[in-house]
Amino acid sequence: MRQKTGNIEKGFLFASLLMVGGCISVKAPEKPIEINLNVNIRQEVVVHLQKDAGDFIQNNPELFPQ
Template structure:
């Protein structure tokens, strides 16, 4: 009988120490500041023969 009481005390002590996980929404909104500078350059190389066709018949476009 002594062991049952001791076991009961130990088990309730262990049950009281179990960690809890809480998920809650933040009180303030999340802000993300992005200071991004995007630069791009597009290079178009046209073949000389294609350039001649376009310049000769300019009514294509």
């Protein structure tokens, strides 16, 4: 009797998986996935330019009278 009950449970489980499996679909999106990476390097460039400008002014005082 236990064997028949186990088969019924397995059959019910299999049938329910088939029904749920029909509800799930996997497909590629219509539009490509877009990832925006906004990297701000302006601050680093400005710092280097400011340092270079300061060095240039100190090395050439005749070009920049005070």
